[in-house]
Amino acid sequence: MTAQSRENLSGLDLVAEIQRLKKERNAVILGHYYQRPEIQDLSDFVGDSLELSRKAAETDADVIAFCGVKFMAETAKILSPDKIVVLPDMDAGCSLEDSCPPEQFARFRAAHPDHIALTYINCSAEVKALSDIIVTSSSAGQIIAQIPPEQKIIFGPDRHLGGYLNRKFGRDMLLWPGVCIVHEAFSETELIKLKAQHPGAPVAAHPECPPHIIDHADYVGSTSGILQFAKTMGGDTLIVATEPHIIHQMEKAVPEKTFIGAPGADGNCNCNICPYMALNTLEKLYLALRDLEPRIELDEALRLKAKKSLDRMLEMAGGTVGKGDLGRA
Ligand code: 13P
Ligand code: SF4
Numbered sequence: 001m002t003a004q005s006r007e008n009l010s011g012l013d014l015v016a017e018i019q020r021l022k023k024e025r026n027a028v029i030l031g032h033y034y035q036r037p038e039i040q041d042l043s044d045f046v047g048d049s050l051e052l053s054r055k056a057a058e059t060d061a062d063v064i065a066f067c068g069v070k071f072m073a074e075t076a077k078i079l080s081p082d083k084i085v086v087l088p089d090m091d092a093g094c095s096l097e098d099s100c101p102p103e104q105f106a107r108f109r110a111a112h113p114d115h116i117a118l119t120y121i122n123c124s125a126e127v128k129a130l131s132d133i134i135v136t137s138s139s140a141g142q143i144i145a146q147i148p149p150e151q152k153i154i155f156g157p158d159r160h161l162g163g164y165l166n167r168k169f170g171r172d173m174l175l176w177p178g179v180c181i182v183h184e185a186f187s188e189t190e191l192i193k194l195k196a197q198h199p200g201a202p203v204a205a206h207p208e209c210p211p212h213i214i215d216h217a218d219y220v221g222s223t224s225g226i227l228q229f230a231k232t233m234g235g236d237t238l239i240v241a242t243e244p245h246i247i248h249q250m251e252k253a254v255p256e257k258t259f260i261g262a263p264g265a266d267g268n269c270n271c272n273i274c275p276y277m278a279l280n281t282l283e284k285l286y287l288a289l290r291d292l293e294p295r296i297e298l299d300e301a302l303r304l305k306a307k308k309s310l311d312r313m314l315e316m317a318g319g320t321v322g323k324g325d326l327g328r329a
Pocket of ligand 1: 047048049050122137138180206208221222223226309
């Protein structure tokens with residue numbers, strides 16, 4: 001435990017203090033849809049991985065307080081090296097990043113010299129530096145469409161997203177065997193039971209879900225794509241097969257509709273809360289803005305290498321939901 005986290009902050013109005021420090025520091029708070037509702041509500045911008053990358057690249061703030069996981073904050077630093085980028089909890093990692101150590105990925109690349117490396121943004125800066133083009137779930141479809149069909153591709157680290165892209169776009173990418181522990185935890189048996197209880201309710205799924213969940217989906221797309229589907233779909237009830245904190249934005253946008261998190265094996269959706277995203281709290285956000293720590297720092301040579309593959313994504317991606325997103329299953 002750090003000295004900071006032992007501090008007693010119980011007397012503070014954290015929301016007011018965060019707002020005060022944000023002005024004082026000329027900071028912008030970027031929040032992912034999987035953050036706790038109280039953090040989403042304090043964020044200047046809430047979005048998916050691609051949108052947050054774009055915001056990080058464009059901001060004229062001096063400080064970016066990134067409320068998401070480490071690979072997202074690292075992406076912000078790669079694209080905005082002159083800004084101070086803080087992440088409320090430096091242990092906010094990602095099972096996909098953990099599954100793909102750079103040395104092993106370098107060996108995978110070296111074993112397939114005639115392949116390009118198309119890599120999911122959920123990876124370390126080192127793996128980005130070893131890649132040709134980065135994708136997010138909202139930009140993958142549009143980017144793959146621009147790669148000639150005869151070009152051989154390795155795709156990492158998410159084998160479910162890679163498998164979904166192979167099926168949808170008729171590709172034969174070689175897949176790294178990583179998974180997201182959150183989307184892996186949905187239960188098909190419980191989902192079928194839930195669908196029976198809500199006949200006619202569509203299912204929206206993130207492409208990090210395994211195929212036995214995707215097979216039940218009426219819509220497959222990024223977090224922003226799923227949110228857009230929630231707003232525009234015809235019915236009044238949606239089953240949401242992604243991290244349940246996104247339901248906060250759905251309930252704000254369309255309060256008259258009902259959103260039900262897809263269940264895990266125990267029949268409820270609590271096991272699908274991302275344990276890494278959940279590490280960020282209001283207390284830690286306050287301390288990060290006050291102390292400008294913990295800070296993302298990157299070696300400049302590594303940053304420049306990683307930036308190349310991210311720049312390729314930003315050039316190739318239309319980025320807007322409905323244009324670049326994966327769309328219906
Ligand atoms: P999005 O790019 O759809 O926001 O996904 C990020 C993520 O980590 C999903 O688990
Ligand atoms: Fe990583 Fe999965 Fe959490 Fe997204 S939900 S940050 S992929 S562990």
